[in-house]
Amino acid sequence: MKRVLTYGTFDLLHYGHINLLKRAKERGDYLITALSTDEFNGIKGKRSYFKYDERKKLLEAVRYVDLVIPEHNWEQKVQDVLTYHIDTFVIGDDWKGKFDFLADYCNVVYLERTPEISTTKIKEQLMLQS
Ligand code: C2G
Numbered sequence: 001m002k003r004v005l006t007y008g009t010f011d012l013l014h015y016g017h018i019n020l021l022k023r024a025k026e027r028g029d030y031l032i033t034a035l036s037t038d039e040f041n042g043i044k045g046k047r048s049y050f051k052y053d054e055r056k057k058l059l060e061a062v063r064y065v066d067l068v069i070p071e072h073n074w075e076q077k078v079q080d081v082l083t084y085h086i087d088t089f090v091i092g093d094d095w096k097g098k099f100d101f102l103a104d105y106c107n108v109v110y111l112e113r114t115p116e117i118s119t120t121k122i123k124e125q126l127m128l129q130s
Pocket of ligand 1 (some may be wrong): 016114
């Protein structure tokens, strides 16, 4: 069984996230998604609209996702790769190069982001319409 791991906040889940999760799953048989906690979002400088439990429920409903675990910090990735016997780490190419150190432990794949959609854009458009 090939195991894939990805990370993210996945707030206001949209088709850009789904495109990423779909292609990540295609790289193996089992996809683990490490979901940024509300506290870690603070460290990332992000305030999500949906809290962790709500974002987790949404992700768990996505057919490509097999397991959701918490992402508490920047430092846990190597341990996660080892703990979950990960074959491939996948993330959007906005992170290109940032996680190359994981190549000592697993394949590292940066996938093209879906260009025209983002959680920030959704929030901005909704503000304009309100
Ligand atoms: N994504 C995408 N296309 C978009 C928006 C997001 O492919 N239009 C991808 C991102 O590249 C990322 C995933 O969807 O791989 C989740 O995006 P975010 O929730 O914005 O994740 P981010 O804040 O980048 O968290 O330790 C890594 C971080 O936790 C990544």
